[in-house]
Amino acid sequence: MFDTVLIANRGEIAVRVIRSLRAMGIRSVAVHSDADADARHVREADTAVRIGPAAANESYLHVERLLDAARVTGAQAVHPGYGFLAENAAFARAVTDAGLVFIGPPADAIELMGDKIRAKETVQAAGVPVVPGSSGSGLTDAQLADAARGIGMPVLLKPSAGGGGKGMRLVRDAAVLEDEIAAARREARASFGDDTLLVERFIDGPRHIEIQVLADGHGNVLHLGERECSLQRRHQKIIEEAPSPLLDAATRAAMGAAAADAARACGYRGAGTVEFIVPGGDPGAYCFMEMNTRLQVEHPVTELITGLDLVEWQVRVAAGEALPLAQDDVTLTGHAVEARICAETARVTGERVDFLPSAGTVRLLREPAGDGVRTDSGLTEGTEVGTTYDPMLAKVIAYGPDRPTALRRLRAALADTTVLGVDTNTAFLRALLAHPDVVAGDLDTGLVDRDAASLVPTGVPDEVYAAAALLGQAALAPRPDAGGWTDPFAVPSGFRLGGEPAWTVHHLKAPGHDPVTVRVRAAGDAAQVRVGDAEPVHARLAAVEPGRVQLAWAGVTHRFHHAGDGGLHWLGRDGAGWAVHTHDPVAAALRGGAGAAGADALTAPMPGTVTVVKAAVGDTVEAGQALVIVEAMKMEHVISAPHAGTVTELDVTAGSTVAMDQILAVVDPHGTGGEDA
Template sequence: MFDTVLVANRGEIAVRVIRTLRSLGVRSVAVFSDADADARHVREADTAVRIGPAPAAESYLSVERLLDAAARTGARAVHPGYGFLAENAGFARACEEAGLVFIGPPADAIALMGDKIRAKETVQAAGVPVVPGSSGSGLTDAQLADAAREIGTPVLLKPSAGGGGKGMRLVRDAGRLAEEIAAARREARASFGDDTLLVERWIDRPRHIEIQVLADGHGNVVHLGERECSLQRRHQKIIEEAPSVLLDDETRAAMGEAAVQAARSCGYRGAGTVEFIVPGGDPSQYYFMEMNTRLQVEHPVTELITGLDLVEWQLRVAAGQRLGFAQEDVRLTGHAVEARICAEDPSRGFLPSGGTVLRLNEPQGDGVRTDSGLTEGTEVGSLYDPMLSKVIAYGPDRETALRRLRAALAGTVTLGVQTNAGFLRRLLAHPAVTAGELDTGLVEREVDGLVPDGVPAEVYAAAALLRQGALAPAAGAGWANPFAAGDGWRLGGERAWTPHHLQVPGHEPVTVRVRSTPDGGTELLLPGADAPLRGSGGVSPQPGAGHRFAFRLDGVCHTFAALPDGSWLGRDGDAWHVRDHDPVAASLTGSAHAGADSLTAPMPGTVTVVKVAVGDEVSAGQSLLVVEAMKMEHVISAPHAGTVAELDVTPGATVAMDQVLAVVAPHEEVAR
């Protein structure tokens, strides 16, 4: 076994790899950019090396700097994690030339399977069924469009390099092919440095099922069962589970053997995943999509049902050891489900979010595992992938695993950074999900019903009650002036309402009015409410729970956690950061052009494309700019027909959320 291994990655996967290295007694070396100097993976490694400034191209994607870090620390091997250079054949070759062991497959296997066109041709020759689509590489835009029309819409545009849904475009209207091809090339070039595309037939209501394979350098290849990855949004997996409820033993064995043949066809070594698209109505008709020549984000669900540590076996295989078991020794026991926690705001169309992690709670134990790269104080920016952590639950059956995962997500808190934890919990309770009736389009069809409409009433009620409680005189403080108590009491008539100006970041400010009642209760008047809500007992701290507190609102008990500064968060999978709001000051801030004519940044990020100039005439819905953050593009379109009156950014500019980018003055006829 190696004595020192450099982990060429960051975040939760770096922490995950370091954990196994520690268990094996192997010294770990972390690398970090300036943005990650105080990150968790840096703290947990045995040693850490700075490799450059924050931009990935100058740090995590710099082969030269990574190899230099390995040489400086005496590392004998490099684990690439996933993302960045994990599937980069040039990096694998550079490691070998530097005398380092690349903990992954041979460079030739990475290159072959990284080219989706060559990969399909190779596995098809080995007898593995593939999705009908275009043939040949280096197709022009016109050739891609012709192939799409020949196949017949709907079709799926896919980058030949890379994976993870980046650059994938579903096209149902042939008239939009040119625009979608251009956008797919742009995303592919930004994500992988290669804009080569292919086109495949789209299978309606498909299921995405992948097979985990493991191969050593002595000719032994086994599969470790399948993972169901059909719950996706924008072609990105968000929930994965093992095994799949769709497959019977016969189909599982057939797909497993096909995956083994695919691995053999490219001379594979190490841990890898063969992905299939499966018609939900006929699982016996499965098609090869691609092979991921690395560890997958969702590998923990396989670990939990097989009892194997996949990172450990990656290390053992890379060190030249044989697999210690055969196919007949693999046993799948129980059920595991994983949820990906991402820095995104479901209430704003899942746009990337960011900020400082003010309070963190990540469940562990009792059938629950959290793989994370977070600590309190972590700064989440827009430079890297939005995934922050993974919550995984295991049980003897699927129902138990789902129930445990929902409970774990309800207790997952990342205050200061908006995440999708609450959305995932609601998704896991959807009747189709609990019944196992999945397909890759389910999330998009049901998304509106899974995202709360606005801020829940109890959120503002809790914040107002905390503010109200702060006005009360301290117990045992002696005589208190009743006119300074803030409880609304007055000499005659009803008690007065005390207004509390509050704001949840990303939402409009509100005023909640609170007053006590003669019987010792509390009433709250929320914006737009016709009648006050009844709060029973106000805020009641829970013994031994730190800053947690509970209150009853209209007979329903709600539990929250508060920060010392009075900010607070929910305990039901949705964290809400509430702050005091000064409506007078707010009215004096912001752009002078704030309004329907303004185009603002929907997320912090970088302007990658500017298609117009000041004075240009534009039509309603015309795309004007493109903002990219966390490897995701967002097109900024004209709100109405008019003239570009202001343009405040250029390509490459870094922008903040809600920053004004441009102003489109409406045409006179539109204004009238």
């Protein structure tokens, strides 16, 4: 067994691996970029090594620096985690060539299964059913388009070299194939360094079910049951559970046997996942999609129903141990459900919801615990969340003797989850878990996209604005002098000679929402608060303590987690969080002008980097025409013309770094400005 293992990853992934290594008595080595110098995984490891600046290709993807870190710390093995180099065959070979043990499958298996085209051919030869699609690698754009038209719409464009939904594009209209192929290639190149694509038939209303496999170096291959991963957005999983509510025992056994055959076909060793697409109306018609030659993000749900520590068995298998179990020894007990907490801002446009990367500093953190609840997290208070890396911050997992219990526990755990300072998807996930179809187990991969708009709150509750205004009002109160005396004329009570107390006006704004005027009139221990044009409500801050605020509002007590910074107040409850800041309407008007021409202006929906500029000042454009592409956390967002017109401003170039809400371009409608006026 190894004495020291280096973890070639970061965040909650590294923290998770450290936990198992510590339980096994193995010394852990963390690596970090400059951006992660004070990260949780760095603090929790036995030792840590700086490997470069924030850019992943100069740190977490830099093979020589990782190997140097292993050498100087005396590591005997490298655990790649999941993501970054976990499925990189060249890295696995470099590790073994350096005399170290790679805690994962052989490089040849990674290479074979990492190429989705070869993988499909290999498992098909082993008798595993596959999804119809293109054949051959290295297809040109024209060949991909021809293959797609031959298969028939809708089709799915997929990077051959990777997974996680990055670079994957669903195309229903053949007219946009060329643009979608180009976008898929860009994302694949950015995410995996390889823009090879394949095209597959898209199955409407499918379920995504995967089988966990575990293989040793002595010829033993086990399957550990399935995980239901159908709740996705942007082809990325957000809720996973085990076992699936769809499968019966016979189908589970058949899919497990097929997964084991796929693992044997590529000479697999270690923990891996075989993914299947399954028609909801005919579970027996499952088809192989791909194999992930690494530990999966959602592995905790399998651990909870099997009682096995998959990281521990990865390490033991890599050290040469044989699996002590036979297939009949694997039992599935109870039910587990996992929710991925991501740094995201949900923006609703009509019936469409965009989940955009968010960034900021974690000002207050409360993570759930208790009976049947597990949290895997890379967060601490003070963590800087940027847009350089993947947006996933943590995972909350709940276990119960049955599915309804696990779902209830997870919803309660998400209500106890508070991350202030960064927008997260926690409240959205909690609402999704209460969706009638989710509760009933009637799932498919399109459910989230269809119903997302109904699960995203459309406004900020009045009591949130009231709490922020009263906190602002309290901040106006003067501090007592050295003798404990307070000038009564400086107290913001609204007192005046004769008549009722005056109203104090607070102009407030929450990102993504219109400014709101809140008026506060204090009278003794109680106050009146008027939010916008609503009627005044009796309210008071019943208690203010570090990290918490209690607001009495119209006879109801609301308890918020709170983090403040000058004119900015973060307030959170039941997994939701709101950033409410002081708004200066005069300054906002002065910042306006041509560059902020309301609906004519196109702003950055997220902090990120401009990757493509498709227009120039003076161009005549059509409504919906793509003008700029912004990339953050390896996801692209297309900025399109809001209406037909002329581009009168374009303030960015490819490679420009942009902030959220920064103006990128202005399109004047025809007849109101520009060359056509």
